[in-house]
Amino acid sequence: MKALTPYHEINSLQTELENLFNDFFGLSERQKRFSYRRNEPALDLLENDDELLVIVDLPGFDEKDIKLTLVDNGLSISAKREYDKKTDNDKVYRRERFSGSYQRSIKFNTKINRDQISAVYKNGVLKVKCPKAEDEKPKKIEVKVS
Amino acid sequence: MKMLAKKDDKKVFCEPAVNIMEENGAYLLETELPGIDKKNIQVKIDDNTLTITAEQDEKFKNFTPVFKERPDRIFKRSFSLDETIDADKIEANYKNGLLTLKLKKRQELQPKKIEISVDKD
Numbered sequence: 001m002k003a004l005t006p007y008h009e010i011n012s013l014q015t016e017l018e019n020l021f022n023d024f025f026g027l028s029e030r031q032k033r034f035s036y037r038r039n040e041p042a043l044d045l046l047e048n049d050d051e052l053l054v055i056v057d058l059p060g061f062d063e064k065d066i067k068l069t070l071v072d073n074g075l076s077i078s079a080k081r082e083y084d085k086k087t088d089n090d091k092v093y094r095r096e097r098f099s100g101s102y103q104r105s106i107k108f109n110t111k112i113n114r115d116q117i118s119a120v121y122k123n124g125v126l127k128v129k130c131p132k133a134e135d136e137k138p139k140k141i142e143v144k145v146s
Numbered sequence: 147m148k149m150l151a152k153k154d155d156k157k158v159f160c161e162p163a164v165n166i167m168e169e170n171g172a173y174l175l176e177t178e179l180p181g182i183d184k185k186n187i188q189v190k191i192d193d194n195t196l197t198i199t200a201e202q203d204e205k206f207k208n209f210t211p212v213f214k215e216r217p218d219r220i221f222k223r224s225f226s227l228d229e230t231i232d233a234d235k236i237e238a239n240y241k242n243g244l245l246t247l248k249l250k251k252r253q254e255l256q257p258k259k260i261e262i263s264v265d266k267d
Binding site for chain 1: 164165166167168173175176178179181182183195196209210211213216223225231242244249251
């Protein structure tokens with residue numbers, strides 16, 4: 001197709017340079033694996049004293065297509081997207097976006113409070129807040145002067 | 147999404163995944179831009195080149211990362227447009243992390259129906 005052509009991987013030398021660059025700046029193996037059509041969405045895990053925060057990239061879903069399950073002491077996230085059904089008159093020139101089932105699981109090292117988990121989907125990103133179980137939170141011990 | 151290079155210590159350039167389709171005589175360009183606020187998305191046309199730039203601006207105060215696969219990113223991708231596309235009539239819509247651009251073909255290139263009037267005498 002001529003009308004709309006992506007500039008993309010112009011030549012292999014550029015790709016080589018990028019890889020060199022990435023190696024130099026020490027991206028992780030997983031980060032290097034980033035490519036189109038992955039069925040494992042990228043995920044961040046953050047924490048503070050009180051809670052764990054899981055952030056997952058799930059662009060272009062309806063919230064009803066995202067399933068979040070609590071398993072053991074972890075989360076299982078899945079999302080499904082079918083190929084857009086197009087009529088015979090419509091043409092597809094490029095399909096890099098992943099279609100099918102996304103699946104990702106994460107296990108926490110910290111015990112979480114199973115009843116207090118909350119999840120929000122916004123701008124194609126799922127954020128799950130998991131409060132830590134009471135006995136996992138750091139406790140302040142007062143020091144008294146005798 | 148494809149990682150390209152790092153801009154500085156924090157942000158990483160990424161090439162977002164796209165789908166390109168033709169539907170009802172218009173091109174649809176879908177670009178995955180997860181976690182971007184609408185105000186941080188830029189679509190620019192310069193000399194028949196359409197460039198999409200989106201900068202992630204996420205801050206989680208009081209949280210420390212345990213592990214991160216989603217670096218702070220700048221999504222950037224360019225496309226060359228040919229003369230069949232009407233650059234003045236591009237519609238953009240961002241929903242759930244997906245930017246959809248509708249690029250219409252120029253009016254004079256659209257199939258046109260010509261009415262035939264019948265003389266009644």
